Amino acid sequence: MAAREEKLRIIKRDLESRINELNALSEISRLITSSDNLNKMLGFIAKKITAMVKADICMVHLLNKGAFTPKMVYGAMRDRDTALKLAHVLSKSKLASRVLRTERIQIVDNLIRHKKDPFCGFCARESMQSLLMAPLVERGTVLGTLTCCSKRPYAYTKDDEEEILLFANQAAMAVENARLFDNIKVNYLNTMKLVAGIIDSKDRYTESHSEQVMRTALGIASILNLSVKQKTIIRYASLLHDIGKVGIDTTILRKTGPLTREEWVEMMRHPKVGAEIIKKAGFLDELIPSILYHHVRYSGGGYPPTRKRREAIPIEARIMAVADAYEAMRSKRPYRKRLSRESAVSELKRNSGTQFDPKVVNALLKVLR
Known part of the structure; x- marks a missing residue:
């Protein structure tokens, strides 16, 4: 009887987790289609991921001409100086290069053992012990990375990997939509500037x-x-x-x-x-x-x-x-x-x-x- 109740508790907990995940994904989808505020969308995604996998930090870095730029840092280490340093060392990280090249999630269970990697070493010095890094890919183009860090060793499992991949895909869609929207906006403004010039003339x-x-x-x-x-x-x-x-x-x-x-x-x-x-x-x-x-x-x-x-x-x-x-x-x-x-x-x-x-x-x- 006790074993059956424990099994039911586990099933209930898993169902609640899945429902929360689906609700979060639904909310993200709504934001992507109704808002052009990329920071707001990425902030919401980072917040949900942090709560779901019990991360201490969730970061989104975007590629810009081969270098990383910090777009969102949620949790600890949110000051801009640290975010910029993270982006700098991320550009030199073999781990990040592997994520971008393979377009696959990478998990590091013990950051101290990988401290020779600039990014892993930086996170270890900030008291982090494990991380999960996912690529942001949309329409065959790698846009950047989404990284979760934890002060716990061996913090991330295969289930976490699957969950974060779903959210990483949503984040990539948000980034691409925002870029397309910016292009439309710039083209429209250029057209209006041309019209304004015609009026002046x-x-x-x-x-x-x-x-x-x-x-x-x-x-x-x-x-x-x-x-x-x-x-x-x-x-x-x-x-x-x-x-x-x-x-x-x-x-x-x-x-x-x-x-x-x-x-x-x-x-x-x-x-x-x-x-x-x-x-x-x-x-x-x-x-x-x-x-x-x-x-x-x-x-x-x-x-x-x-x-x-x-x-x-x-x-x-x-x-x-x-x-x-x-x-x-x-x-x-x-x-x-x-x-x-x-x-x-x-x-x-x-x-x-x-x-x-x-x-x-x-x-x-x-x-x-």
């Missing part, structure tokens, strides 16, 4: 305007110590800020005299139209607020109509507003001469606090020094 007075706005806006962003992500938004949003002018009649864009009320209404539509164009892409939503609000006044007003003012306006849009205005004043237009730097700066100072964010204006002044 519709008016010989504003040729290269978007490029100049981008350079000025990035200079301001650097002075304000914005993050890499914010600078990326500014880079592309600046290039595409006038994309909404694609539907505006060339006669309006090139008009030498004052615009009529109807023509101004048409011109003021371009931020909203531009935001709608970008929204249709489906994966550039982070650019929309900057494009939509770059003609909104800091103290309220401007276009399109909105209740946003001051800090409620995205910082990227506030920067673009200043950069756009400055570059517009510094270029010749059919209805006026090109303003000198001094005159343009004087105009920005005069409207600082009303039309423009004062700290952004001050940042531009530092850029111009």
